[in-house]
Amino acid sequence: MRATFAFLTVVLGWAVAAQAELKPAAHPFMLWTKDEAAAIKKRIDGGEPWVKASLEKSLKEKNAFTNLFRYAVMGDEKAGEEERKFLLSFIGAPVNSRRWSTNYLSALRYDVLYDTLTPExxxxxxxxxxxxxxxxxxNPYRNTQTSWLPNMQMPRIMSANIMAVALQDEKLIDAAWQMPSSFKFYMDDYLADGGLYFEEFAKMTSLIGEFQIYADGLERLGLNEKGWGYKGKGGATxxxxxxxxxxxxxxxxELPGGMPRYERVAMGDARGHALGVFQHANVGGAFPPAVGEDGKPFFNMSRKVGAWELxxxxxxxxxxxxxxxxxxLQFPQWFERMHVREPDGPWGYFLAQMREPGEKEYVPTIFWGATPIDAAKVTAPAAPSRIFNERGFAMLRMEESAKYWESPAPAVALQFAQLYVHYTADCFSILGYHQFNRPVYLNRCISAGYNGGPVGFSCAGACGGGGGWFAGAAGGCGGDAAQFCAGDEICACEFDSD
Structure with a gap:
């Protein structure tokens, strides 16, 4: 009976999926429809103070997205012509042998500028x-979880997928979606534990924005079951x-005098070097100015710690x-897009933490329909402890309610013995220990880049390549430990592992 039920479930699921058919959409439809562009223009013309700040923030950098926005929303013909010339230069372009080659922006240009192109x-x-x-x-590119680096080797594949969506060619969309190492494989066989990247987590930045744009395009063509609505064999979405x-x-x-920083687990990640006390973050935070012996600020890291860049x-x-x-797209824009899709989700709380120092609200970009987020009105998500058996570590939290994110209670990440890409032999080690709203212990915190050298690929490398790093208040290291500080309370202590 149970087997019969399972069979019927599979058949019925296939039947529902098979009913979906492509519904042609008027161009543009992937970034902004004409109605969405008109709504944004109306908001701009309304003159609300936050909109002016949002425009300044959003259009500060010139790139394909901002040019396409200027054309589609603001009617800037010069910006449109610049992107059209670039698009036409793509005609006849050969496929580059490098797998990190990607021309997904040309597909977006084609969609936005469609009405300006001649039939030829x-x-x-x-x-x-x-x-x-x-x-x-x-030329199918077949992989397993540990045989590739998706951030480098999937861009060309996703470029092909986004091109198929821009063409609104249902057969090509389906073929590209199903091909090896493509979106379906990624959700079915690559992601671990229902959604975790199987390499260093910092490298996820390469694909999230493209996935979102791709899924939005599918949704607007009536093919949502291949994008946002697709659930992989292991539960990944x-x-x-x-x-x-x-x-x-x-x-x-807590960064006294600045804005709080929200770190995340580092596991085999290449890393920079922020005073020796930080690795990778979901919200970069803002440091107060570091002060020299003369009492004058000599270095302000408020724009040096990431996660606010667009x-x-x-x-x-x-x-x-x-x-x-x-x-x-970078972190704030991923979360803005998610917040617009799911206003009651966890996204608003973290966007609010990205607000400018001294401000009460997060001012979003003008691009995706988000409005200012009041930090006093958002609710943080619960944070249950979890064991990630496939990815090979545990995230253990003493406080598991929504209070976790601002709690001084301890949280620790413990590494198991599973292989992962860029594995650094840190099995059965502590990946990180946070308490009192600061990192108390961080794995391999001294060396920048990847692990290396005589101890980098041993368990000793988990201690930073010969030493452990602990965070403490100024003057609190003791002994001969080296101390590095920014402000009066943000310091790192280096201890000899011997």
Whole structure:
């Protein structure tokens, strides 16, 4: 009886999925429909004070997104012409052998600028898009969880998927979605524990924005079951994938005189070096100015610790047909888009923590329909402890309610013995320990970049390559421990592991 029920469930599920058919959409439909563009323009013309601040923030950087916005929403023909020239230069462009090559922005340009293209230009662009898609179909790239680096080796595949959506070609959309190492595989077989990236977590930035744009396009074509609505064999969904950054978050670190920082687990991650006490964060926070012996500020890190930047581009995370680094959405925009989709979700709380120092509200970008978020009116999500058996670590929290995120109670991440990409032999080690609203212990905190050297790939490397780093107040290290400080209370102590 149980087997019969399972069989019927599968058959019925297949039947429901099979009913979905592509519903043609008028261009543009992937970033902003004409109605959405008109609504944003009306908001801009309304003259609310926050809108002016939002526009300044949103359009500060010039890139393909801001140019397309200026054209589609604000009627800026010069910006549109600049993007149209770039788009037409893509006609006949060959497929680049590098897997981090991506031309998804040309698909977005095609969609936004569709009405300005001649029939001949449209046809030549369609031919070029189809050639790029067909190349991926003819040269399947097969992987397992541990055989590839998706941030580098999936951009070209996702570019083909987004091109298929821009063309509104149902057969190509389905073929690209199902091909090896594509979106379906990613949700079915790559993500662990229902949504966790299987490499260093910092590298997720390469794909989230593209996934969101892709899923939005599918939804507007009536194919939501392939995007936002798709649930992988192990329970992974696109929503879970974005939220997984919160699954691995530590409680906030108070930065007196600045804005709080919300760290997350680092596990094999390459890292920079922020005073020796921080690794990677969901919300970067803002440091107060560091003060020299003369009492004058000499370094302000408020814009040096990440997670407030709107855009992202990196050498091997995306290069276009002209070998330019390709612009991608960054953390605040992912969460704004999620918040608009799910106003009662966890996104608003973390966006509010990204507000400017001294402000009561987070001012969003003008792009995705979000409005200011009052920090006093948002609710943090609960934070249950979890064991991630597939990914190989545990996130243990003494406080598991919504109070966790601002609580001084301890939280610790413990590494198991599973293999993962960029594995650094940190099995059975403490990945991080936070208490009293500060990091108390961090794994491999001394070395920047990846682990290396005589102890980098041993359990000793979990202690920073020969030493452990602990956070404390100024003057609180004791003995011969080295101390580095920013302000009066934010300090790191280096202890010799011997």
């Amino acid at each position: 230009q449209r046809e030549k662009l369609r031919e070029t898009f189809k050639a790029h898609i067909q190349h991926e179909l003819d 696109l929503r879970n994938y974005v939220e997984s950054y919160l699954w691995i978050g530590y409680p906030r670190t 855009w992202y581009a990196a050498n091997m995370n995306g290069r276009d047909h002209r070998d330019n680094k390709v612009t991608k």
